[in-house]
Amino acid sequence: MKIAVLGSGSDGNAVLVNEGRTTILVDAGFSGKTLQDRVNAAGFCISEIQALILTHEHSDHIRGAGVLARRCKIPVFGTEGTFRNGRRKLGDVNGLKCIQGGQSIEINNLNIKPFDISHDAEEPVGFIIENGTSKLGICTDSGCVTQLMRQRLKGCDALILESNHDSTMLLAGSYPWILKQRIRSRIGHLSNDDAGKFCEEMWHSGLQHLFLAHLSKENNMPDMARMTAEDAVRRAGCKNGETRIHVAMQTLISEVITI
Numbered sequence: 491m492k493i494a495v496l497g498s499g500s501d502g503n504a505v506l507v508n509e510g511r512t513t514i515l516v517d518a519g520f521s522g523k524t525l526q527d528r529v530n531a532a533g534f535c536i537s538e539i540q541a542l543i544l545t546h547e548h549s550d551h552i553r554g555a556g557v558l559a560r561r562c563k564i565p566v567f568g569t570e571g572t573f574r575n576g577r578r579k580l581g582d583v584n585g586l587k588c589i590q591g592g593q594s595i596e597i598n599n600l601n602i603k604p605f606d607i608s609h610d611a612e613e614p615v616g617f618i619i620e621n622g623t624s625k626l627g628i629c630t631d632s633g634c635v636t637q638l639m640r641q642r643l644k645g646c647d648a649l650i651l652e653s654n655h656d657s658t659m660l661l662a663g664s665y666p667w668i669l670k671q672r673i674r675s676r677i678g679h680l681s682n683d684d685a686g687k688f689c690e691e692m693w694h695s696g697l698q699h700l701f702l703a704h705l706s707k708e709n710n711m712p713d714m715a716r717m718t719a720e721d722a723v724r725r726a727g728c729k730n731g732e733t734r735i736h737v738a739m740q741t742l743i744s745e746v747i748t749i
């Protein structure tokens with residue numbers, strides 16, 4: 491399975507997943523043009539995308555979904571709540587397909603299992619994507635670590651996990667108090683420390699790649715997020731190089747990795 495984070499942060503999110511002749515996107519939070527450019531930069535063509543699956547209806551995840559679905563005539567998978575709240579942003583799309591936490595779907599040779607997460611959207615989900623031999627976990631936009639997250643994300647070969655903010659920077663920063671409270675709440679975003687604790691708990695020697703995602707521009711620094719995660723996996727027993735840690739950026743695509 492090949493994986494590339496096409497960009498991540500509050501200005502847009504998208505992940506490309508490829509297995510043989512199957513290529514899908516998880517979220518499409520960029521304009522149609524940007525999506526096309528970044529899919530190309532990852533070595534793929536937008537016409538190869540066979541399906542789009544959505545985590546939730548916030549603009550940074552859904553902005554380009556309608557354009558992409560209409561242009562490529564592909565189905566869009568999302569929860570009922572995502573479609574209900576995201577209808578205006580999606581526009582007219584044929585082929586909306588409802589998914590539900592806990593119920594797997596198959597797209598050719600990929601098995602995709604959504605699971606509920608804790609975020610201030612109507613029915614947000616994370617995903618486990620498996621090809622029979624490898625397992626990818628995607629979990630961004632989660633205000634807290636839940637028991638379900640622990641269960642679902644166990645044993646991943648690659649994990650894309652939110653590491654949104656440094657708590658001290660957020661509290662000292664310029665955001666209005668109400669926004670700070672929202673971000674810190676159980677339906678907001680995971681801090682570097684939250685992500686670190688989760689990684690320490692979940693780390694196993696089969697975790698080849700860890701992507702830290704959805705970093706705040708204002709309240710985080712890539713090095714801080716990386717160091718927190720590096721310390722965490724080291725405490726869990728990770729020796730040098732066993733797990734590669736990538737920091738997903740807003741304006742650049744990640745390396746294309748294979749698991």
Ligand SMILES: [Zn+2]
Pocket residue numbers: 499500503548550551631704
């Ligand atoms: Zn988001």
Ligand SMILES: [Zn+2]
Pocket residue numbers: 546548609611631
């Ligand atoms: Zn969100």
